[in-house]
Amino acid sequence: MDKELVDLESLKPALQKFLFESSTTEEGLIVALQNPQLLTDFVDALLVSLIDDAKKEGNDKRVKFYNERLILLQAVRQVLSKKDFTLLHLAKLMSLKEKDSKKSSSSETNELIDFQDIIVKISVWLKAPTLDQGVKILRQHPELLTDKPIRMLSFLMEEAHNHGDEMFVQLLKTLREFFQTLRLNLIDKKDATTEEIKNAIKQALTQTDFSTLFTARQEFSFIA
Secondary structure (H helix, E strand, O other): OOOOOOOHHHHHHHHHHHHHOOOOHHHHHHHHHHOHHHOOHHHHHHHHHHHHHHHHHOOHHHHHHHHHHHHHHHHHHHHOOHHHHHHHHHHHHHHHHHHOHHHOOHHHHHHHHHHHHHHHHHHHHHOOOOHHHHHHHHHHOHHHHOOHHHHHHHHHHHHHHHOOOHHHHHHHHHHHHHHHHHHHHOOOOOOOOHHHHHHHHHHHHHHOOOOOOOOOHHHOOOOO
């Protein structure tokens, strides 16, 4: 990501697991996918620094290990787009919140379940191969055109902020802006047609600044 905001305190537990609690490549991969904040230029630079230190110490074993971990992170970053990073973050934040749900009231628990449903539908929508398929999903799940995605994204923004992940706050803010614009474009159309929804999506894509979220708008797979 072009402008990475790094919170060292929130990064420490993930680095601890990645470097010292996962002995195999497979375990390291799982930790990386569960902690997308590791997939940044900052962590790459940190590993390069550790490699240099290990070389100076003549510790070939550590040089090999850090090199392997650096290659692993770079490989994962090449395979995943920033959109995929965002979905991984969404899943992680919801998982963290779910662990705390026992302390919540029944109404808060119900809202959490509702938000989980919205996340799944947004994930499916983002993965749609064409714009027409994206419109079809919105028509199948009209709740995505209500204020539910906006409330859910605002909720996750607060959770991300509480966990010190300011970079992800900005990613969520972009997604929320898109859904707010989309809803505004359809606010006077109670029973929007397929063409009206398609035009609203195109307008929202034009009116939303995706520079924080994606390197290129084409990373939205549903854009024809």
